[in-house]
Amino acid sequence: MYAPVSWLRELTDVPADATGADVAATLVRVGLEEEGLHGGDIQGPLVVGRVLTVEPEPQKNGKTINWCTVDVGQHGQMLTEGKPQEIVCGAHNFGPGDLVVVVLPGGVLPGGFEISARKTYGHVSNGMICSAAELGLGEDHSGIIVLGELLGPEAAAGLKPGDDAIELLGLADEVVEVNVTPDRGYCFSMRGIAREYALSSGAAYRDPADPAALPVDAPGEGGYAVHLTDEAPVDGRAGCDRYIARVVRGVDTTATSPQWMQKRLTQVGMRPISLAVDVTNYVMMLLGQPLHAFDLDTLSGSVGTRRARAGEKLTTLDDVERALDPEDLLIVDGADTPLAIAGVMGGATSEVGESTTNVLIEAAHFDQVSVARSARRHRLSTEASRRFERGVDPDVTAAAAQLAVDLLVEHGGGTADPAYTDVDHRPARQPFDFDVTLPTRYVGLDYPREEVLATLRAIGCEVGEGEGNVVSVLPASWRPDLTDGPELVEEVARVRGYDQIPSVLPQPKSAGRGLTHGQRIRRVVATTLAQQGLSEVLSYPFVGAGLFDKLGYASDDPRRAVVTLSNPLSDEAPLMRTSVLDTLLETLRRNVSRGQRDVAVFEMGLVTDGTGGPRTAPVPGVAGRPDDATFEALYAAVPPQPRHVAYAAAGDAERGGPWGPARPVDTGDAVAWALTVGRAVGLDLQVAPAERAPWHPGRCAVITLADGTVVGYAGELHPKVVAALELPARTVAGELDVDVLVAATGTPVDAVALSTYPVAHTDVALVVDEAVTAAQVEEALRAGAGDDLENVLLFDTYRGDQVGEGRKSLAYRLTFRANDRTLTTDEVSALRDRAVAEAASRTGAVQR
CATH class of the missing domain: 3.50.40.10 (Phenylalanyl-trna Synthetase, Chain B, domain 3)
Incomplete structure (x- = not known):
């Protein structure tokens, strides 16, 4: 809403020396938002001119300009010597005889745009013929102002070249632009703006709709x-x-x-x-x-x-x-x-x-x-x-x-x-009760009863005395947004001034308990993945039905059991995701399509389990708080929504340079990120081969707890999935169930004293069948070595003639350390032999 200061002065007592900035500041004090100040910044000479000649001149760039002579009268005798001025103009909505607005050299247009005589299109232009946009009168750049059209033939007939256009068009007046929020519709008028100014400044207010100022005829019989x-x-x-x-x-x-x-x-x-x-x-x-x-x-x-x-x-x-x-x-x-x-x-x-x-x-x-x-x-x-x-x-x-x-x-x-x-046919407006102590209790400042009542009357409310602190309030007809006590509290606070409300941190009655266990685990997981170089993203959890075919889900895959939204944001994505990868992979694709060759992203969010079938929720009324049974039914109707974390990467994991060639991301990276997350939360996760869409059957690992509980999957995506989703070749991904990690770490772990005795290393190479996994061999070695085994590290894998067809050699480094003594060589050898024997018993391993 634009509010000319000169118009505002007719409705309220604005001081004669008040500027547009002063008026805007006064309005801001009662909660209106200043959008801008217009006008008042134009400096002459800005005059009325009569176009004498117009000569169109086509240019090489395809544009046609007009070479004009304009009579600007005797204004600025020293500047123009009373002669017509030659001006270049690019508009075409005028002709000889039209009255236009001309700014002469030395004038300044809105925004500090100074006008001077300058050479353009092969001519020296002595000024500029102005459009409405150039004068700050609107947004129309399509043509210049023709005063006969703007003011009408009668008004324009009284004008002559050289007349002051600043006064003619009211350009000396300042105009305050106010952003009207949806709850303040009455401020979409000068009547409302003036009322707010008077409310803020305490100035007198003259209502232009007051019957005393505007007598209204009474309706009579025989009207239309x-x-x-x-x-x-x-x-x-x-x-x-x-x-x-x-x-x-x-x-x-x-x-x-x-x-x-x-x-x-x-x-x-x-x-x-x-x-x-x-x-x-x-x-x-x-x-x-x-x-x-x-x-x-x-x-x-x-x-x-x-x-x-x-x-x-x-x-x-x-x-x-x-x-x-x-x-x-x-x-x-x-x-x-x-x-x-x-x-x-x-x-x-x-x-x-x-x-x-x-x-x-x-x-x-x-x-x-x-x-x-x-x-x-x-x-x-x-x-x-x-x-x-x-x-x-x-x-x-x-x-x-x-x-x-x-x-x-x-x-x-x-x-x-x-x-x-x-x-x-208007329904009668109904008053409601209001406790005058609410502003003090809600805001935290002392608002005396007299101030509260005076403020309510100042904003147009009719206040009727009640019992004690409760009064009856009938809001003004122009304030349909005032319907209850808290809204009146806001009025009381804004009239005194929001700037009067101090910024005070709330003080709890008792010490807080900090983050919950689940919150701490989620933060550790997110921080760990970020430390591995992945960027956290957020995607909408809505998918389309065709996505599951692209991901290669089997027809009986539980992830196809989805919850369908009755009012989706997009008809193309009406389903709730059952895996974070459902939406994360699209985020990866978008980043790659925009030129990001090496991308690694992760997202933590909820997935929706629709395997329980459709659920019906009751619709509680609004008359009061629902009872406990209704709440239980509402909660029961909400499908399970476990929290997962998923990640995906494409391109190079390590960039190439003078130090060596680049290394692309592979299955090992996807698995390593999962294991790193496990170590960060204090879990020793296990890895085993698996087959699960959308991963490549031979390059997919299942991540489990020590007791076999599945945490998630990681590996390289299937080539068909990569092609269907338009992802880079050899894209890797993983997804972990965060709720499983939270539950597995819920029991406190006793701290173990660190041994100060030296470690003893010994290496062992075991030959096993190709079908035996490294994890199975490691588990057997740990079981056979006993409590003094500190670490097992697989450092080499060999396949070749020396081990035979269908066989492989796995080389491990075993690290031993006792808590109470230095282990001797014989003790270490005995422990190693026990570990090898257990591996042979469980997996058929043969020591090389």
């Missing part, structure tokens, strides 16, 4: 017929609860709007169009009540509302034919012909034009939700819809219609019908 119907109220609320119809006859709609009105409309970012349109826009910007003007002679004896019917269409004022929805509220005439989408935009058939003489003024109050849905449905965000969907004051409707009628009569020469129609 109005019928309000609503076959399908939105959420039980009628689409229109008040409708005023006023008729002005004999209006000269071709008459030019007064200069002061055009100036103010321009200052607030609107383009003057015609008298009828300008009047309705001016009233809307002043009072916040959107109006609409109909050509009375195009109507069929009455006007009213109804919902649209299936298949109906309406051509709106923007010349677009729109297919209507049964939820759209329409304005219709006596023949049931659609005239407008209520609160959004009028139709072309009843538009006020140059031949219009009799005008019907509509001032109505429409339901916020209905207007908002229609505006979004038709992608029509208009000045009217923005106000209706935030809430328009229903008490200002009659005053707005009266002001529009008065302006049409005054400037259009019309005559208002003595009788008019006011159909008022």
Whole structure:
């Protein structure tokens, strides 16, 4: 909302020396957001000029410029010597004889843009012919300002070259731009902005809709017929609860709007169009009540509302034919012909034009939700819809219609019908109880009872005394957002000033317990993977049904049992993921497709287990807190959602350079990251070969606890999966169940004293069948070596003629250390032999 300071001064006592920045700061103190300051920064000479000649000159770049001579009068005698000025202009919406706005050398445009005579396109241009955007009057760069079109022929006829354009266009006035939040719809008007300024500064406020300032005629018998119907109220609320119809006859709609009105409309970012349109826009910007003007002679004896019917269409004022929805509220005439989408935009058939003489003024109050849905449905965000969907004051409707009628009569020469129609079906506003101690208890500052009551009355509430600290509050008609005590607390706090509320850290009554065990484990897991060089990402947990085929899941795979969303964000992804890899792999693909050749990412999140089948949840009422049985039923209806962590990588694990060639990521990296996570949380995870989609059958490992509980899987993805998902070749991935890690580490572990005695190393090479895994051999060695075995490390694998076909040699380094003595060579040899014997017994290993 744009608020000209000069206009604001008519509604409240703004100090004469107050700048736009001062006004903005005053508004910010009561919670309004300053968006910007406009105007007041233009320096002359900025003058009216009359175009004498226009010579188009095509350029080599395909652009055509105009070489013009412009009469700028006697302004700046020393600067122009009273001679016409030669100016280069790229616009084409003007011609000889037009009055334009010219900034001469030495002038400064908004943004500190200084103008000087300069050579361009082979000519010396002595100034610039200005567009609305260049003067800060709007966003239109398409052409320059033609004053005859902007002000109208009558107003422009009184201008002469050399007149000061700064005063003419009101460019010396500062305009404060305010960002209006959805709960402060009344600030979409000068009336609301002035009220907030007066509230913040304590200045006097003059309500432009006050009956004393704007006497409103009483409706009489014989007004224009109005019928309000609503076959399908939105959420039980009628689409229109008040409708005023006023008729002005004999209006000269071709008459030019007064200069002061055009100036103010321009200052607030609107383009003057015609008298009828300008009047309705001016009233809307002043009072916040959107109006609409109909050509009375195009109507069929009455006007009213109804919902649209299936298949109906309406051509709106923007010349677009729109297919209507049964939820759209329409304005219709006596023949049931659609005239407008209520609160959004009028139709072309009843538009006020140059031949219009009799005008019907509509001032109505429409339901916020209905207007908002229609505006979004038709992608029509208009000045009217923005106000209706935030809430328009229903008490200002009659005053707005009266002001529009008065302006049409005054400037259009019309005559208002003595009788008019006011159909008022508004429900009575209901007060509610408010405890005046709430602001002190909620905010933490001392708000005396007198201050609280005074603030409520200052914002327009009617306060009735009650028993004790409880009073009855009836919010103002322009504040539909005030419905309960906490919202009034916010009003009390903002009026005194948010800056008065200190920043105080809350003090707990007792010492906190810190992170839970599960939170600590999750942080350790995430930190460990990040330390391994992986980047944490976050993806939406929604997938499409076709993904499971791409991942190679079998038809009976439990991961195909999914939960389907009834209102998905995207129809292409209506299912909840059953594996974090379902969405993480798409993140990897996107990064690779954007040029990241070497990528390693991980994500920790919930997956949804749908194997239990569909679950039905009760729908509790809103009258009170649900009982325990209802809560239990709600919890039972939620499917299991274990927490997993998944990772995926492609490209090089180690980059090449002078130190050697690059090393691509492989299965070993995927398994090593899982084992590193296990060690970080204090678990010695086991690795064994496995077959599980979407991994390569020969390059997949299952990660388990010592008791065989499956933690997850890691390895290289299947080539078919890689191709289907458009991933780089040899992509590796892994996924671990974090809940299993949390449960496995839940029991405290006793600390073991470190031995200070030296270690003893011994190596052993064992030949086993190809089918025997290294993990099985390691487990056997540990079992046979006893408690003095500190570590087992596989450091070599050999396959060849020396061990025979179908056999392999595994070389291990055994590390022994006793807690109470230094082990002798014979003791170490005996322990080694026991370990080898156990391996031979369990796996058939033969020592080389």
